[in-house]
Amino acid sequence: MAQKFDSNVWEYPIDEFSPHDGNLKEILQRQIGSSWDFNKDEWNKACSTINHVLNTILKELRNQAQKHFEGLVIYEDFIRQASARQGLKINEPDEFDALFLFYIEGLRLKEVRLTDISDQYLPGQIRLRVEDVAQLERFPSLKRAGVFEMKSGTCLINTRVLQEQVFKSLMDKALHELTLRCGNSSENLTINRGSRPPTMDMTIISSDGKSVNADFVPALILSQESIYVPINASSLVPITFQRYGLMKWINKKNTIIDEEDKNFIWRSCSSSYERCMFDLCDGNKERSYIRTACRVMKALVKQLRTRPNQAAVLLSSYHLKTIAMYCILLLTVPSKLTSHSAPLNGVREALGYFLTFLELVLEKECLPDFFLGNEYLDKIFPGSYFSKIRIKYNLFDKEDPAKVQAAKYGLPEMKTVLAECFEVRNLNPRVVTFFREKTLSV
Known part of the structure; x- marks a missing residue:
């Protein structure tokens, strides 16, 4: 595994779904209207x-x-x-x-x-x-x-x-x-x-x-x-x-x-x-489910830009990857915050967290940079240069304010397209509360 982190090669994307997901990938590609492979x-x-x-x-x-x-x-x-x-x-x-x-x-x-x-x-x-x-x-x-x-x-x-x-x-x-x-x-x-x-x-x-x-x-x-x-x-x-x-x-x-x-x-x-x-x-199934969910969301956003959908117009690949990194950190890094939660059971649940985080981000018109002022970053990069930075930066600050304000109205269509493809009933409320009250406080 250590060699992987030193790798300097392009990485062919591989999705990972759990048995719990069933034929979710086929359903998602049909509902989104395109294959992302x-x-x-x-x-x-x-x-x-x-x-x-x-x-x-x-x-x-x-x-x-x-x-x-x-x-x-x-x-x-x-x-x-x-x-x-x-x-x-x-x-x-x-x-x-x-x-x-x-x-x-x-x-x-x-x-x-x-x-x-x-x-x-x-x-x-x-x-x-x-x-x-x-x-x-x-x-x-x-x-x-x-x-x-x-x-x-x-x-x-x-x-x-x-x-x-x-x-x-x-x-x-x-x-x-x-x-x-x-x-x-x-x-x-x-x-x-x-x-x-x-x-x-x-x-x-x-x-x-x-x-x-x-x-x-x-x-x-x-x-x-x-x-x-x-x-x-x-x-x-x-x-x-x-x-x-x-x-x-x-x-x-x-x-x-x-x-x-x-x-x-x-x-x-x-x-x-x-x-x-x-x-x-x-090599980590839970994180692989989150990475797969990120690809799903990228495909959805790209497809919805043709409508156009207000959220899709705002959201960049980097915005979506930032939400994915928060999911990886808050859901899979051992800590008091996540130690009692059940492991992610597949891409459906990963999408549930992704959409929940995205809804909070759009409501608050705020998506803090993952590496700047992240009060939890030390859990994964202990003692690093970036973990010492205490001031946050809202990635939406460089976007058109009108687009940021309108983006929340595009979320219902996203949920409609993904209907029955995501689960929110078993989300860890402490993780969601932490994201809403700590992560999004700028």
């Missing part, structure tokens, strides 16, 4: 394509970095993440997310907390300060580009410049070189690039017209920690987690962020911890 050959072909393209681009990115920016080092491999790594893809393997890691050789950086205009600490967001300004002479190209900027006597990394002037430039040069060598194709693949900072998104089109999207994100390793994670009631396993910094500069109106701070923001990324949450489902 795809065959293994289709998956393997998409994974092979994405691995080939990202490895080819990464190799050229490394070459271009060495040529144009002294001290900028890009790692040889990329980090697979999000649904395609977590075993949560649905419908078709058409989108993959990955980080490519970099550092500035020999440059000492210190994390600095970021506050809003009211001087309130913003959880999960930081700035990076250069500890020794004299070091900057070793990086003339980065310096000329404007990556290092003085603000109130402190030298900070300008994330907007780093993204726009350095990494976008490197990506353009890398793709240009590949085009010259391969005639705008590599083994009959065409690559089109966009940019949605901090993501460098690509559409890869094969000769048969099939397309695969890749979100390729530069990430700086901020820290590394080893944590003994409770994989079950009797076993703790040491797992190494890397915490990444993603460039988060703001290019639109945000009234709570000081204008002078907007070009210096990094997000403290928790993706390696998130990956672990779904790795914990392997």
Whole structure:
């Protein structure tokens, strides 16, 4: 099991239903109106394509970095993440997310907390300060580009410049070189690039017209920690987690962020911890039922967006995965809260908890980030960086308020579609109360 947590491969999704569920999967696919599965050959072909393209681009990115920016080092491999790594893809393997890691050789950086205009600490967001300004002479190209900027006597990394002037430039040069060598194709693949900072998104089109999207994100390793994670009631396993910094500069109106701070923001990324949450489902039936319920809800939301349904319009894959992670934590991690509850008996009951949590989330117009201010996080990641953060962040804060307010009116249709496919009669009331009164209190 320990090797699983170190794995850096795409994960083919496998649903798990209990004997108690009977033919629930067939009923769900009929009522939702679509199958969320795809065959293994289709998956393997998409994974092979994405691995080939990202490895080819990464190799050229490394070459271009060495040529144009002294001290900028890009790692040889990329980090697979999000649904395609977590075993949560649905419908078709058409989108993959990955980080490519970099550092500035020999440059000492210190994390600095970021506050809003009211001087309130913003959880999960930081700035990076250069500890020794004299070091900057070793990086003339980065310096000329404007990556290092003085603000109130402190030298900070300008994330907007780093993204726009350095990494976008490197990506353009890398793709240009590949085009010259391969005639705008590599083994009959065409690559089109966009940019949605901090993501460098690509559409890869094969000769048969099939397309695969890749979100390729530069990430700086901020820290590394080893944590003994409770994989079950009797076993703790040491797992190494890397915490990444993603460039988060703001290019639109945000009234709570000081204008002078907007070009210096990094997000403290928790993706390696998130990956672990779904790795914990392997070999554990209860958690596998929750992961399966998450895929069901993703399929339902995707189908209902065509109506459109108000809840489906609001809810993203990450929102649904966040609810799934709360289910995993509160229902399957040994604690005083859950020790007397009966184990989950299948996907029907997992869906019951999922819909109950979702209803509370939509009523309160609040879905706290799982890794920020989660008072229960220490139960699964004891002593971790994120377990020490006490301030919550509502994921709906960055959504359109009108959509958030309207979303609750879409829930009845969700329940109607899933009629007789979920159970709520045996839910642990203490878990539901904890989620409502503790988790959702922001």
